[in-house]
Amino acid sequence: MEMTDAITGLSALAHDGRLAIFRLLVKAGPDGMAAGDIARKLDTAANTMSAQLLVLSNAGLLTARRDGRSIIYAADFERMGALLLYLTEDCCGGKPEICAPLAAIAQTCCPPKKARRANA
Amino acid sequence: MEMTDAITGLSALAHDGRLAIFRLLVKAGPDGMAAGDIARKLDTAANTMSAQLLVLSNAGLLTARRDGRSIIYAADFERMGALLLYLTEDCCGGKPEICAPLAAIAQTCCPPKKARRANA
DNA sequence: TCCATATTTCATGGATTAGTGAAGTATAAG
C-alpha cells in the first residue's frame, strides 16, 4: 500500500458515521448489508448514507454488489488488513514499543503454529 | 481508548504533512526532534509546522518538552499502540481475516515466548 | 405500462480545515 492510499483510508475512517458503518459491516461479515438496512440501523438519511458509503468504497474499504433493488455493501477485510499493515510496518517501522500490544491479539485470533480458532 | 479518541487520532494522521511528521518522529525514537529541525527536514514553514504539531499533540500522538529555546517533540508509542489496538480489537473485532497479516509482523518484532530481538 | 421501492446524483449552504504573513512570547547570549 502506498502512502496516499493509506491517507485516503485513514480519512475515510476518521468520521464517526463512517467508522460506525465500517464497524457494522465488519460485524456483518462477507455477506454484508443492504444500504437501506445500514441506514435504518444507524438512523441516517438515505442520501447521507449513500455519500458515506461512497467515501468508504472509494477508499477501497468496502465492496458493493447489486441484489435486486438493493445494493449490498461489505467490508473489504483484505484492504483493512493492508492499511493496518501499512501503519505498523511502513509508518511505525514495526517498533516493538508500538506493536507489542498487537502481538497479543494477533496471538489470540491468528495462532502462528497450531490450528486457527473458529471465530463466529 | 474510546471511539472519539480513535477518530481524533485517525484525523490527525490522515494528512500527508502530519503523517510525514509522525513517521519521522517514530524513526527518531524517544529522544525526539526539535520543531525547527523537523520543519527544515520536511521543508515546511515554521508556523505551518507548529499548527501540524499541535494537531498531533492534541490527538495524544506526540509529547512535547522544552529544551532551552527549542521544543522537542517525540512520538508517543504507547498512544499509537493503543490506536492500532482499537482498530484491530474494537473496530475490527480481531477478525483473523484482517489481523492475520499483523501476526507476521508482531511475530517478527515481538516474539511471544523467547527473547525479544534488539531493534536499534 | 404505471407505480412503488431502493439508492444515487445534483445543487446548495454551513462548518471545518489548512496554509500564510504578521505579530507575540520565551529563552539565551552579549
Add this chain to the structure above:
DNA sequence: CTTATACTTCACTAATCCATGAAATATGGA
C-alpha cells in the same frame, strides 16, 4: 538591556468537507 533565535498565536482567506432537499436512475411487481 538589547538583540537574535526558536516557536507559537492571531487574523485572514482559500479550499475542502458534510448534511440535506429535490430530482434522477434502476429494479420489481401489478
